[in-house]
Amino acid sequence: MTAFEWSWGDSPLTFLPQRALWRAEGRELFVADLHLGKAEVFQAHGIPMPSDGDQGTLNPLLELCHAWSPQRLFVLGDLVHARIGITAYLRETLLALPDLCGCPVVLIGGNHDQDSWIEGLPQQPSQRLGHLWLSHMPERVPEPGLLNVCGHLHPTTRIRSRSDQLRLPCFAFDPDGPRLVIPSFGQLTGGHDCGERYQQWLVAEGSIVPWFDPIPNNRERRVA
Numbered sequence: 001m002t003a004f005e006w007s008w009g010d011s012p013l014t015f016l017p018q019r020a021l022w023r024a025e026g027r028e029l030f031v032a033d034l035h036l037g038k039a040e041v042f043q044a045h046g047i048p049m050p051s052d053g054d055q056g057t058l059n060p061l062l063e064l065c066h067a068w069s070p071q072r073l074f075v076l077g078d079l080v081h082a083r084i085g086i087t088a089y090l091r092e093t094l095l096a097l098p099d100l101c102g103c104p105v106v107l108i109g110g111n112h113d114q115d116s117w118i119e120g121l122p123q124q125p126s127q128r129l130g131h132l133w134l135s136h137m138p139e140r141v142p143e144p145g146l147l148n149v150c151g152h153l154h155p156t157t158r159i160r161s162r163s164d165q166l167r168l169p170c171f172a173f174d175p176d177g178p179r180l181v182i183p184s185f186g187q188l189t190g191g192h193d194c195g196e197r198y199q200q201w202l203v204a205e206g207s208i209v210p211w212f213d214p215i216p217n218n219r220e221r222r223v224a
Contacts, residue, residue, distance in 0.1 A: 001016075001017045001018070001206040001207065002017065002206065002207040002208060003015060003016050003017065003022075003208060004171075004201055004208035004210070006201075008131055008132070008147040008178075008180075009131055009145070010131075011023070011025060011130060011131045011132070011147075012024055012025065013180075015171045015201055015208045016064070016208075017203055017206050017207055017208055018060060018064050018185075019031070019169055019182070019183040019184070019185050019203055020064055020182070020185065021149065021171075021180075021182050022068060022070075023129075023130075023132070025130065026071060026072070026129070026130070027068075027069070027070050027071040027072075028070055028071060028072050028073075028074060028129070029064065029065065029068055029070035029072070029073050029074070030073075030074045030076060030134075030149065030182060031061065031064075031073070031074075031075055031076070031182070031185040032075065032076035032077055032078065032110075032136070032150070032151025032152070032182050032183075032184060032185060033076075033077065033078045033110070033151045033152065033154060033184035033185060033186055033189055034057050034061070034075065034078065034079050034080075034184075034185050034186040035057075035078055035080070035184070035186040035189050036054050036057060036058070036079060036080045036086075036090060036094075036186070037054065037080050037086050037087065037090055054090060054093075056187035057185065057186045057187045058093065060185075061101070061185065062100055062101060065100075065101040065102055065103065066102065069102065069103075070101075070103050071103055071104075072103055072104050072105075072106055073101050073103055073104070073105045073106070074105075074106045074108065074129075074134060075105065075106070075107045075108065076108050076110070076134060076135070076136055076149070076150055076151040076152075076182070077107075077108050077109060077110020077111070077113060077135075077136025077137070077150075077151050077152060078110035078111065078113060078136065078151065078152070078186075079094070079107055079110070079113055079118070079121070080094075080113060080116050080118070086116060086118075091118070091119070094118050094119075094120070094121060095118075095119050095120050097120075097121065098120070105121060106124060107121045107122070107123055107124060108123070108124055108125070108126060108127070108134055108135060108136050109123030109124065109125070109136065110136035110137075110151070110152065111136065111137070111152070126139055128142075128146065131145060131146055131147060132146065132147050132148075132149050133146045133147065133148045133149070134149055134150070135148060135149075135150045136150060136151055136152050137150060137152045138150050138152065138153070138177065138179055138181070140177075141177070141178070146178075147177075147178050147179070147180055148177050148178065148179040148180070149179075149180050149182065150179065150180075150181055150182075151181065151182055151184065152181075153172070153181050153192055153194065154169075154183065154184040154189055154190060154191040154192050155169065155170050155171070155172040155181050155182075155183055155191065155192065155194040155198070155200075156168060156169050156170060156183075156191030156192060156193055156194065157170045157193065157194065157200050157202060157211060157212065158193055159202075167191060167193070168202050168203060168204050169183035169184065169191060169202075169203045170183060170194065170200045170201055170202050170203060170211065171183060171200070171201040171203070171208070172194045172198035172199070172200050173198055173199040173200075174197060174198050174199075175199070181194070181198070183203060196212065196214055197214060198212075198214065199212065199213045199214060200212040200213075
């Protein structure tokens, strides 16, 4: 797999094709929008869905942690989809998550995490980490020089040709924020087209592909 090196000021950041962000300075890993228990929420409303969706999200997360050995894992909100979807098995898994990941887990509370109590993973407010301002939803940075790193938007990009189109997750940077939105990590999450406001890097075929820059003289779009 091919990652992509980026930086905010003198802070190197790495976009990972597993839809995660790596900060080498503190050996921190960032993911967002896992929406665990989503299938069970749909089932509770009479919509038939298989119950193994969480494994398709949790197993890649554990593999990622084992590969990168982070000092801390930050979940930028929406770890779970809703309280009704937290089964006894999922609650036990989340309790063991730091041990399974091999590092402390910091949960920045998201809108879907509200009213959901998860033992051992208290929801924390938005916070500063070096030159980063971590949040779930997009937020204004509290002081100049910080970069808002968030989730919530599930950014995607549509690749279009004359006869077909494809939607892929992406990392999206808004220089006016300044804000970096990371793609959703969950298997059962959709996405929202981030349009032409953001600079974009596609997550495609195990690689990060620079795709679009909103600066008129520096635009990138490729269609096979």
